[in-house]
């Protein structure tokens with residue numbers, strides 16, 4: 001069997017950007033993998049097995065059985081059986097097909113004991129994962145796409161916000177975002193002027209920190225972890241770290257799924273499917289400052305996978 005490092009060398013044949021190939025990507029909800037082990041009635045040392053696709057490579061996933069004390073997942077390429085690095089965190093299984101140059105992104109809030117972590121759904125979408133992240137960062141579509149939830153006419157203006165690039169961690173932030181929202185969350189009893197901070201931690205991972213209606217001094221955390229299936233398909237995993245202890249998991253999931261179903265209608269109609277990086281290729285308006293910053297940040301990291309500069 002080939003080692004993970006020889007698989008990494010083989011990557012050069014396919015010319016996927018190293019920054020992408022050697023990073024961690026979400027491939028499954030842990031909830032779904034738990035169900036896999038139970039429903040197939042696996043016991044003893046055997047594993048339940050499923051498969052998915054990451055960066056154009058089919059991979060197998062063996063979930064640890066209930067009987068195994070060490071909850072370790074095994075992941076491998078289906079084409080040449082080379083093993084991949086795998087770790088469970090934030091309710092999802094993360095895989096690095098190359099050699100990881102850094103750890104999975106850090107979300108310190110997820111460790112706070114009074115929060116609930118919830119995988120709110122995995123949606124397969126026919127669009128580049130970078131387009132899904134860019135849409136997640138865009139407040140301009142709220143009144144038109146999420147009418148009655150995250151926005152409503154005539155409150156359509158995106159107020160100026162502040163973009164910050166964290167040079168140490170190579171991350172991107174949008175601070176001081178505000179938006180008038182009729183129904184910002186399950187816990188929002190009335191319309192709110194909601195405060196947001198957006199954080200882009202990795203090319204395919206972004207986090208939204210949002211006013212928490214029951215505790216306005218703290219933030220609900222909504223993460224969008226995107227699985228780049230290939231350059232024009234992705235699976236969007238929404239993971240919430242919530243302070244809400246009143247709503248059921250099903251209610252919270254349902255709310256988030258309603259919002260994302262509205263986004264899917266926009267995402268599948270994106271032309272081209274891949275994200276253009278050149279500022280001349282699409283015409284941004286001022287409200288798109290974060291989108292422009294995201295595209296520049298991707299360019300600076302030499303990301304081409306999933307862009308119109310890809311293969």
Ligand SMILES: [Fe+2]
Pocket residue numbers: 135136141145146259262263
């Ligand atoms: Fe949206």
